[in-house]
Amino acid sequence: MSLFDVYPLYTIAPEKALGSTVWDEKGDAYLDFYGGHGVISIGHSHPVYVKHITEQVNKIGFYSNSIVNPLQEKLGNLLPKVSGYDDYTLFLCNSGAEANENALKLASFHTGKSKVLAFKNSFHGRTSAAVAVTDNPKIVAPLNAQQKVVFCELNDINTVKKEIAKGDISSVIIETIQGVGGLDEGTQEFFQELEKTCKTNGVILILDEIQCGYGRSGKFFAHQHHHIKADIISLAKGMGNGFPIGGILISPEFKPSYGLLGTTFGGNHLACAAALAVLEVFDTENILENVTKQSAYFIDKFSTLPQIKKIKGRGLMLGLEFEFEVAELRKKLIYDKKIFTGNANNKNLLRVLPPLTISQKEIDILFKNLQSCF
């Protein structure tokens, strides 16, 4: 049976990886400045991560959510400490799309409304039916979903207020920094006004921190740069350093009841072991400090390249904008220079999402190789 052909592939088959390096089946080493869509947070096959997962699989890999799982409790105790969301609760699932789907569902149950306000060029995952939120024409949302989602321009608070004033919006969902869309970010003034507008109108504010969260911006959550709080925060990607795990942090306003949300695999033992290993390394290796330090170094260094028009993003979620489309440059970096980078809806943007453990030396290697492409 062949695979359903939905992914254009680069002809590289990674076989093993360590830190920021990936080796293919021929033994060629690649420097990873993309981390499989921004998933690798503490570095590939980090020894603490491997130890936690291996020990766990030797005990028990999975059992259902109808038993006590102390690893979930441990994660639930640690997350408030690192995120500052002390009184929030945690619902665990398996992916970003699922996290957002649960966030939107919960908002809808809570408000008794179903319409969602999202932003142009946003990406919140390929969810089914009622909650596919995207205005990207490449990702065709089901018709009924499009009818239920209203899209506003980022930073256009007046239109947001007008839409909310109609009284039928359940929730606003927004990425603090747009990932797939091309690293645009709302202004601080916009975010603070958005928070206020949602609060005064009983609209649930959902911050999608699936890509920009979990340390990638230099703070645990990117929206913390804007001094705002959300009612629900969705997580995935870096949370498991490659192991599929997602979740939502839920404000105490929401009252749980049995059966309200649910999942078979969400919060399984192995996924929790992976997520706990990530948080342990965040603590022992001062990951957030490394993000801030390497980000400043990266921006300083790459700003000297005359071909770069603009550097977008924050922390280690960066986009190098050129005057030309970057598809060929990206191919050259992968096949000739053996460096993975990413792309975005903005075709002139080279997206950089390295492991949060990236070093100055590795940034220098990218710089030298990129420079030699011109």
Ligand SMILES: Cc1ncc(COP(=O)(O)O)c(C=O)c1O
């Ligand atoms: C901001 C954002 N939200 C949601 C998703 C969907 O996550 P997943 O692919 O795990 O379903 C992504 C994936 O790229 C994302 O970047």
